[in-house]
Amino acid sequence: MRKYRIPSMGALLAFEAAARHESFTHAARELFLTESAISRQINTLEGNLGVRLFVRVKQRVVLTRAGKVYGAQVRRALESLDRDTLSIIAHGSGGGYLELAVLPTFASQWLIPRLGDFNARYPDVRVNMGVRTDTFPFAETHFEAAIHYGKPTWPGTSADFLFREEVIPVCAASLLTQPVKSPADLLDYPLLHSTTRPDGWATWFANLGVDDNRTMHGVRYELHTMLLSAAAAGLGIALVPRFFVDTQPEPSALIVPFEAPVVAESAYYFVYPTELSHGKPLTNFREWLLREALAWRTAHPVLDADADVGSGPR
Known part of the structure; x- marks a missing residue:
């Protein structure tokens, strides 16, 4: 013993x-x-x-x-024990908790507004969310699943495709001093970068036939909420997923200086450890999430897996 x-x-x-x-x-x-x-x-x-x-x-x-x-x-250790205790209590009532790692802006702009439907369908299941912007070892955290942006290459996990990302440039109208007639004209202004999409601007310009070292210049922000706020404050031009702008509850202070959306090569995935035997909370949430993602792709076919990604304006 x-x-x-x-x-x-x-x-x-x-x-x-x-x-x-x-x-x-x-x-x-x-x-x-x-x-x-x-x-x-x-x-x-x-x-x-x-x-x-x-x-x-x-x-x-x-x-x-x-x-x-x-x-x-x-x-x-005590926090983990407390979560496990709450989970087993919920399990005994037929429900349960899912500990989900999320990308903060994706969660606030796309996922959370849809959770009312999940709660109505599965009233006994609760989804707890914490922020992770990069891959991590599940065994060293309390998370049971994650929303991931990138490639489906997270070691030790299974990955379900959700949808791709269409990116557009946005800025404050006051930033522009002259009409933008071509993508290269944007290089006359500060570019705001995402640390989780370090090659975003370079890829966007390359798909539009612009090859210039200045595409990598500019300040970097970890969260898209920071990018959107910086762009709205007139600090530069940000490259962000279109749905982050389209889903704003109020008219946005941002404009699109040059309409040339490009579908990124990476995508959103729902990932979870392969070796685990998953219970009701994860199974229910996965089924619901894949159904919501399919509906989103159906409404926006360009974001599907078979789209001709990275091939220029849409």
């Missing part, structure tokens, strides 16, 4: 609260214990570990380096 060297839950809860507040008093108040009870739990934990977790400095406690590291690890 394997022997686990895991401290008592009482000691871990006391330590996590004390580490978060760097105060035994505040930890005691939060956990409805006495300060001496918190102190005893910490002393026992330090004795079992053989490591000092706190030092006293002028009537207060301060985490040691080991205490800071262990505090972050214990907090993650």
Whole structure:
């Protein structure tokens, strides 16, 4: 039989609260214990570990380096246990939770506005969302699935195609000092880039027959919401997915300086670890999401997998 060297839950809860507040008093108040009870739990934990977790400095406690590291690890473990507990409670009621990693602007502009239909169809399933803009090892996170933009080459996962992306240039009308008659005219203005689409502008210009080193110049933003805000503020011209602009709830302050949409070679995918046995939440969400994506592709055929991607204006 394997022997686990895991401290008592009482000691871990006391330590996590004390580490978060760097105060035994505040930890005691939060956990409805006495300060001496918190102190005893910490002393026992330090004795079992053989490591000092706190030092006293002028009537207060301060985490040691080991205490800071262990505090972050214990907090993650307790949060994971809390999520697992909620999930099993929901499972017993016939529902469940899905932990989904999303691209923030995609989620806010395309996914979340459609979730009302999912909730109506599957009222017992809840979708929790967190932000990830790049691939990550599922085994090291609590996520069970992700919305991914790029290629279906995420190691250890299965990937379902959702749809491609049609990109257009946008900017504030006040930025333009003269009419834009050709794509090359845009190079007279600052270009705003996406760090997750580093070759976006170069590819867009190349599809329109423009070969110029200036296509790679300009500042970079990680999120499309930042790109849209920067463009609206007159800081430059951004290249963004058309649906990010078309789905704005109010008339946009942005204009399209040159109408030449290009379908990107990459696409959106729903990915999840291949080796896992998936339960009801993931299965239900996957079926619903693929149905919504099919409807979107049907309404926008150029975004389908068989589209002649990257071939110029549409």
